Amino acid sequence: MRRDTRNRLLEAAEGEFTAHGYPRTTVTRIAASAGVSVQTLYLAWGSKRELLRGYLESALAGDAASPEDAITRFTGLSPRERLVELADLVGEIAERAATGWRLYRDASAVDPDIAADWDELQLLRHRLIARVFEDIPATALADGLTPKAAVDTAWTIASPDSHDLLVRRLGYAPGEFRDWMARTLTAAVLAPDSGADTTM
Structure with a gap:
């Protein structure tokens, strides 16, 4: 999976998580915000939880x-x-x-x-x-x-x-x-x- 797709999904997840909180954020909304399919999201990250982990790790690492x-x-x-x-x-x-x-x-x-x-x-x-x-x-x-x-x-x-x-x-x-x-x-x-x- 291309790095830019993973990064787009991270950016979309950040916006959705911040706006709606983790429990109310859906993979459908994250995928739509990133301009990709839900299948692409799962191929890139595996799950909503992995996206949250990826977002936090990216922020921590700088x-x-x-x-x-x-x-x-x-x-x-x-x-x-x-x-x-x-x-x-x-x-x-x-x-x-x-x-x-x-x-x-x-x-x-x-x-x-x-x-x-x-x-x-x-x-x-x-x-x-x-x-x-x-x-x-x-x-x-x-x-x-x-x-x-x-x-x-x-x-x-x-x-x-x-x-x-x-x-x-x-x-x-x-x-x-x-x-x-x-x-x-x-x-x-x-x-x-x-x-x-x-x-x-």
């Missing part, structure tokens, strides 16, 4: 070739710089993927397969944050905080729900959200005297 590529952004940064960079990365991803996150979360309540996908995506997010933290020495962490607890704390703060609450519900601008996340991550995870000039 220009990166793979999620692992994002880790290179943290090379040589001090603990504080790493958390500021993490806040920037989460903000960038959220601007692309906020709608996909919300659709996936809502669809997981009605589709057990999507719920399993959503759980896996959250665990993947946890693993990537653990990679960001793996070179931060325990001595740089807040008093009494273990490396595992630091990762768990950052995973919770840097979550799709935080973006949804602050940006969609309270009207934070993207820059305000990033500033909040950088401040909150630093205060929650790092010792007060962990200097920004200690590179990894």
Whole structure:
């Protein structure tokens, strides 16, 4: 199946999912919006669920070739710089993927397969944050905080729900959200005297 057909279907799915939500969106409407037959949709993507997954993965990836590529952004940064960079990365991803996150979360309540996908995506997010933290020495962490607890704390703060609450519900601008996340991550995870000039 040609790449442009798959991409047209992704664009159509994004519009339909955003307008109608996952449960009320039909493959017939997606196919019509993309200008293809329902059979072509199934040949290209297999199912409505796979289209939703493809849409979210595309939004999450952006220009990166793979999620692992994002880790290179943290090379040589001090603990504080790493958390500021993490806040920037989460903000960038959220601007692309906020709608996909919300659709996936809502669809997981009605589709057990999507719920399993959503759980896996959250665990993947946890693993990537653990990679960001793996070179931060325990001595740089807040008093009494273990490396595992630091990762768990950052995973919770840097979550799709935080973006949804602050940006969609309270009207934070993207820059305000990033500033909040950088401040909150630093205060929650790092010792007060962990200097920004200690590179990894």
